[in-house]
Amino acid sequence: MNLQTHSQTQPLRIAFIRQRYNPYGGAERFIERALGKLVRKGAEITLITRNWDGAPPHDYRHIICDPHYSRHFGGRAARDRSFAASAQRAMREGNYDITQAHERIPGCMIFRAGDGVHAAWLDHRGRDQSPLARMATRISAFHRFILHQEAAMLAAPELRAVICNSDMVREEMRRYYAVPDEKLVVIENGVDLNHFHPALADEWRIRQRQALGIDADVPVFLYVGGGFMRKGVPQLIAALARCTSQHGRNSCLVIVGEDRHLKTYQRQAEKAGLSARVLFTGPRRDVYALYGMADAFVLPTRYDPMPNAALEALACGLPVLTSPTCGIASRIIEGENGFVVDALDVDTLARRIDTLAAPGKAERMRAAARASVIDLDLDTLAGKLLSLYERLR
Known part of the structure; x- marks a missing residue:
């Protein structure tokens, strides 16, 4: 046209x-x-x-x-x-x-x-x-x-x-x-489906984990975005501390983005004994490499109309854990390409992290995650x- x-x-x-x-x-x-x-x-x-x-x-x-x-x-x-x-x-x-x-x-x-x-x-x-x-x-x-x-x-x-x-x-x-x-x-x-795709894992999973000091078999949950309070970072840190499964307790949370209250969240992670498992990278232009490194994407936001980062994560084959007050929730089918949990429900967030951290669980959801945004x-x-x-x- x-x-x-x-x-x-x-x-x-x-x-x-x-x-x-x-x-x-x-x-x-x-x-x-x-x-x-x-x-x-x-x-x-x-x-x-x-x-x-x-x-x-x-x-x-x-x-x-x-x-x-x-x-x-x-x-x-x-x-x-x-x-x-x-x-x-x-x-x-x-x-x-x-x-x-x-x-x-x-x-x-x-x-x-x-x-x-x-x-x-x-x-x-x-x-x-x-x-x-x-x-x-x-x-x-x-x-x-x-x-x-x-x-x-x-x-x-x-x-x-x-x-x-x-x-x-x-x-x-x-x-x-x-x-x-x-x-x-x-x-x-x-979403640029040619730029964001599951094959990024082949190129970046090991390289980025080595760069961040994360073992190859550790479940990695990725958060991308600013406005940490609005988008659920405090609840994510609290949920990680409440995980009960072995794999959930060993998992890492990688937080990409900037926030003027960054030190507050770093102190929260430290008080919860999670300093080694909650990594703050600051803003990154090569976020595609981090999608390739991760197992799942987490965004339990209080409010987000339609986050590009969640679309990019799904395009890369990452299951998404989000909230009903996020526009992406309409594309999430429970247990198939992610989960939808109230942004303030820390206990349920912890249970879903435990679920996604189980061996092979996130991997089995990759095809459905990619398919859910193929029309965008x-x-x-x-x-x-x-x-x-x-x-x-």
């Missing part, structure tokens, strides 16, 4: 809006993959951003929107408010055929809810907060601003479609904001986006 406007003389002009580039961020990886495919299909792409430094080479133009804001008076809310106002002007002035925001910015034609529904996240976050902590969260300037932006954007007349990256997000859009079904389009994240190749993703754009233009 060649993307051209009605006149058939100019390429379809699409603007994407995302604040900043994070080389380890799921939204950024989605944008890189989708934009590359769209450019090759003939689209003219503009990225409206505050900062995209460090991104790989690309064939689309940038508009930098980085107006002044006070870091001391307003903080994150002031930052996001200033970017939203600047991005709105850029959208209006650009005469684009399609505007697709990956931030909560009223006035866009399409909103991709890659970060989910903020109102839903606050409810999930509050499950084990004290009443005082829940109140503090709700009255914070940042969260009030995001909730206002979310509601205003979903009610704006310009909005014609919401891309939900999981069935979970679609249901939350209905429940929290009564978004009409005709505006809700489920397009799950794509990048060409399929691009095709679904193109179909949506053709319908809306």
Whole structure:
């Protein structure tokens, strides 16, 4: 399909809006993959951003929107408010055929809810907060601003479609904001099935284990992501300490990513006597090698709309242990390609780690894990986006 406007003389002009580039961020990886495919299909792409430094080479133009804001008076809310106002002007002035925001910015034609529904996240976050902590969260300037932006954007007349990256997000859009079904389009994240595949184990299993000092026969559970509290790192460490089987007690947890409270989790592992079995690697660009090293992937997240890391792990043949408040849960068949456990249920997490650590158990689930995402190749993703754009233009 060649993307051209009605006149058939100019390429379809699409603007994407995302604040900043994070080389380890799921939204950024989605944008890189989708934009590359769209450019090759003939689209003219503009990225409206505050900062995209460090991104790989690309064939689309940038508009930098980085107006002044006070870091001391307003903080994150002031930052996001200033970017939203600047991005709105850029959208209006650009005469684009399609505007697709990956931030909560009223006035866009399409909103991709890659970060989910903020109102839903606050409810999930509050499950084990004290009443005082829940109140503090709700009255914070940042969260009030995001909730206002979310509601205003979903009610704006310009909005014609919401891309939900999981069935979970679609249901939350209905429940929290009564978004009409005709505006809700489920397009799950794509995964590079040629780059992430089970054969990575042949190349990296032994090499990476040797590099990290892990024996060849030790069960290895891999976590990839930032935001350790939200994505379940404290529960994983606690669960590992409660494993009862011999293989569960001998297993290792490898945590890939960065978090400003890293020392807190290192101390938790140390107090639990797990310093030698919980390894913090920091962020890694060669995460594919770690998928090749691991036996299973763990992400008991309190809230994650559709984590790219879980898709990549499944593509590599790793069974996934996750939570019902994770978008990937809809692709998990209990006992076949993983397990779904409440993010705060440490005892059940420990039992599932014991199960996956049993000799041969994870290995027998590899084919089912790979098969569960075989329909999410990048060409399929691009095709679904193109179909949506053709319908809306």
